[in-house]
Each structure stands twice: as structure tokens, then as C-alpha cells.
Amino acid sequence: MFEFIPIEKQIAHAVAESQAAATMAERNAANIDYIAMMSDIELESDEEVESNE
Amino acid sequence: MADFYEALFVAKVLGEGGGIISVDSWYNVRQIVNRGLAKKYFKVGDQLACMRSGEKLIWDIVNIAADGTAITLLLHETMPDLVFSARQAVFAFPNGLAAGEYHFTVSHQPFFAGDVGKTISFTLTQAIPAGGQLVLNNAYNASMIGATISSFASQTATTAIETMTMSEGSGGTDLGSLTNAGTPASNINSIQRAFLGSNNWRESAQRQIMNSDKPAGQVWTPQTIFDRPPAWVNNTAGFINGLDEDFVSVVTPTTYTTINNTVSDGGGEYTFTDKFYLPSRTEIFGTNELTNYPEGEQFAYYVGATDADRIKYRAGSARSWRLRTPYYYYAYYVRYVDTTGALHSYSATNALGWSPACRIAKS
Numbered sequence: 001m002f003e004f005i006p007i008e009k010q011i012a013h014a015v016a017e018s019q020a021a022a023t024m025a026e027r028n029a030a031n032i033d034y035i036a037m038m039s040d041i042e043l044e045s046d047e048e049v050e051s052n053e
Numbered sequence: 054m055a056d057f058y059e060a061l062f063v064a065k066v067l068g069e070g071g072g073i074i075s076v077d078s079w080y081n082v083r084q085i086v087n088r089g090l091a092k093k094y095f096k097v098g099d100q101l102a103c104m105r106s107g108e109k110l111i112w113d114i115v116n117i118a119a120d121g122t123a124i125t126l127l128l129h130e131t132m133p134d135l136v137f138s139a140r141q142a143v144f145a146f147p148n149g150l151a152a153g154e155y156h157f158t159v160s161h162q163p164f165f166a167g168d169v170g171k172t173i174s175f176t177l178t179q180a181i182p183a184g185g186q187l188v189l190n191n192a193y194n195a196s197m198i199g200a201t202i203s204s205f206a207s208q209t210a211t212t213a214i215e216t217m218t219m220s221e222g223s224g225g226t227d228l229g230s231l232t233n234a235g236t237p238a239s240n241i242n243s244i245q246r247a248f249l250g251s252n253n254w255r256e257s258a259q260r261q262i263m264n265s266d267k268p269a270g271q272v273w274t275p276q277t278i279f280d281r282p283p284a285w286v287n288n289t290a291g292f293i294n295g296l297d298e299d300f301v302s303v304v305t306p307t308t309y310t311t312i313n314n315t316v317s318d319g320g321g322e323y324t325f326t327d328k329f330y331l332p333s334r335t336e337i338f339g340t341n342e343l344t345n346y347p348e349g350e351q352f353a354y355y356v357g358a359t360d361a362d363r364i365k366y367r368a369g370s371a372r373s374w375r376l377r378t379p380y381y382y383y384a385y386y387v388r389y390v391d392t393t394g395a396l397h398s399y400s401a402t403n404a405l406g407w408s409p410a411c412r413i414a415k416s
Contacts, residue, residue: 001104002103002299003102005099005101
């Protein structure tokens with residue numbers, strides 16, 4: 001088996017990985033915001049249930 | 054993405070008038086260096102990969118000869134940890150030793166001052182045959198008094214003939230004095246090596262395994278009368294075993310320089326020729342272990358490098374990696390690059406990662 005990996009390709013790969021990691025971090029952050037938002041909604045919903053009782 | 058880089062590469066080579074040799078085989082890498090074109094085709098930092106027993110090995114190009122006729126490769130990651138040398142015998146008996154009472158004097162003991170100046174005795178109930186050895190069993194930093202010493206029939210024997218308790222005393226026949234340098238001519242080893250192994254690269258188990266194509270159990274053979282089997286002797290194949298044959302066939306035997314320690318090996322330097330070798334302190338750090346004794350030249354890949362640039366990994370974890378350079382002032386310490394990329398030294402008997410270097414040169 002033989003493979004040639006020029007340094008430019010390594011750098012491009014590292015940049016792509018870094019960008020993918022950044023995108024993932026952004027998605028995770030967005031998910032956290034979403035979960036937090038949903039949690040707020042649930043809390044409000046609980047309060048509503050309590051108030052209805 | 055691969056097509057883009059291939060096109061870029063072809064354009065570059067065409068632009069420099071180098072002609073085209075497709076970089077798609079180890080054979081063609083050899084053709085490139087044979088024509089002195091390595092600088093046109095490769096840059097320091099480019100990588101080449103091969104397989105070894107199902108594992109992909111990536112090699113960094115760490116140096117390119119000025120005339121384009123050779124490239125030096127260094128394994129990008131580290132291989133699994135191995136000892137550089139086993140704990141060695143303290144006495145060797147090329148002509149054997151009769152049963153009876155014996156003693157020796159501890160003139161030096163750098164790890165346990167309490168034994169210095171003491172005379173230690175023990176009694177052999179069974180003769181040691183020609184080629185046999187005596188091996189100390191106590192920890193390097195503990196007293197020999199009350200500890201044990203074992204006799205072995207040969208350098209390769211792993212089952213002791215017998216194990217005897219040592220005590221303070223001068224009864225029986227004098228075997229001589231233990232010193233840091235040892236007295237090899239009298240078959241007495243360096244006391245440092247009798248506890249923590251040898252930092253002599255040429256004689257090391259590490260050098261043997263890197264240049265062996267044998268299966269586990271057939272790699273190591275003793276290199277000195279004091280040598281003992283390393284911990285990996287029966288469970289680790291030689292590095293060349295399972296390595297792609299087309300890669301091995303283009304690796305050029307390289308003559309390289311290594312220093313001797315000044316304690317037991319007399320200082321200075323020697324040259325040795327191997328296909329695979331550990332890099333030296335000079336080649337990685339650009340500094341010499343012994344003044345006026347460079348061990349090669351610093352690899353271009355590491356010129357101006359920071360500690361972080363020297364960190365090597367295996368399976369995502371930073372690993373220490375051994376150099377071939379002995380710590381000049383000791384008989385057992387071997388230099389290595391630690392997990393922060395800094396220069397350190399560790400006993401030859403400690404297992405560390407290692408990254409082989411090799412060259413593909415004009416032939």
C-alpha cells in the first residue's frame with residue numbers, strides 16, 4: 001500500500017476538520033439554546049397546570 | 054479534493070521541468086530520488102503511508118538531501134511502548150563458576166548509598182555452567198543485604214538455576230568490585246546496568262526489534278555477555294515483520310552516528326548502519342549531547358520547532374518517544390522526548406514509545 005499526502009492536503013484537511021468542529025460547536029450551542037427554550041416552555045406549562053388546579 | 058491536489062502537484066512538477074514520475078508507489082519514490090528530483094516532488098512535512106500488519110503507518114518527510122537524492126522519513130505517531138534494554142547481569146561467567154561461597158564489594162551504588170563500601174556474600178549450591186550469569190534481584194534503590202541474587206545458565210535462560218540470599222560478609226572467593234563503569238574485562242558489569250539496563254544503542258534490544266523481520270520469540274539475541282532477555286522477548290514481532298515489502302525494499306541502509314556514554318562506554322562516537330534507527334538528540338533538538346560530537350544533523354522538519362511541535366501521539370494520546378542518544382553521564386539513562394515535547398532521560402528498563410526513522414536514497 002502506498003499513499004502520498006502533500007502538506008497542502010494535510011493543512012486543508014486540518015482546516016476542514018476545524019471548520020467542522022466549529023460548525024458542530026455552533027450546532028451544539030444552538031441545541032443548548034433550543035433545549036433551554038423548551039425547558040422554559042415546560043416550566044411555564046407546569047405553572048399553567050398548577051394554576052389550572 | 055484528491056483530484057485537485059493531484060492536478061496542483063502535476064502542474065508544479067511540470068512547471069519546474071522535472072518531468073513526470075507518478076507519485077503512486079514506493080518504487081517510484083525510489084525513482085525520484087535516484088534521479089535527484091526529491092526537492093521537486095516533495096517538501097519537508099509531506100507524508101507517505103504504508104501498511105504494517107493491518108495498521109496504516111504514516112511517515113513524515115523530515116529531511117530532503119540538498120542534491121535531491123534522498124529523503125528521510127520519521128514515523129508520525131509512536132509505536133507501542135517497549136523497554137530499550139532489560140536489567141542486565143551483574144557478573145558473567147564465560148568459563149562457568151563452581152559451587153561455593155563468594156563475595157564482592159560495592160564500591161559504587163549511586164541509587165542506595167547505604168551499601169557503598171559494604172562487602173556482600175552468598176553461597177552457590179549449584180555450579181554455573183560456561184556462559185552463565187548472576188543477576189541481582191533487589192530494587193535499584195534498596196539494599197542488597199537480605200535481598201537475593203539469581204544464577205542463570207545462559208544469557209537467554211529465563212528460569213534461574215537457583216536464587217540465593219545475600220548478606221554482609223567477606224567469606225569465600227572474591228568476585229571483585231561493583232562500580233559505575235564496571236570491569237567488562239573481568240566480566241563485571243556496570244552496577245547501573247545491573248539495575249536499570251544499558252543505554253548503549255548499538256547493543257540495545259530496541260535496535261534489534263526495529264531491524265528484525267522475525268516473529269515474536271525470534272527477534273532478540275544477546276549482544277554482550279551481560280545482556281538479558283527484554284520483557285517483550287516472547288510477545289512482540291520485529292518491526293519489519295508485517296511491514297509492506299515494497300516499502301521495505303526501497304528503504305536504504307543508513308550509516309549514522311551515535312555517541313557513547315562517558316561512564317562505562319568511554320565517550321566519543323561510533324557509526325552504525327541500519328535500515329531503521331531511532332532519531333538522535335541532535336536530529337530532533339539541534340543540540341549535542343556531547344560537545345563536539347553531533348549525532349547527525351538536525352532534521353529540517355524540526356528546525357525552529359517549539360516543544361508543542363515535537364509532541365507525538367498514538368491513538369489520540371500524547372506519548373513519550375525514545376531517542377537513540379544515551380545521557381552521556383550515565384550508563385543506563387536514555388534520552389527521550391516527553392509528552393510536552395521537551396527533552397528528558399529515562400532508564401533503559403522503562404518502556405517508552407518509539408518512532409523509527411529511515412531513508413530512501415539514491416542507489
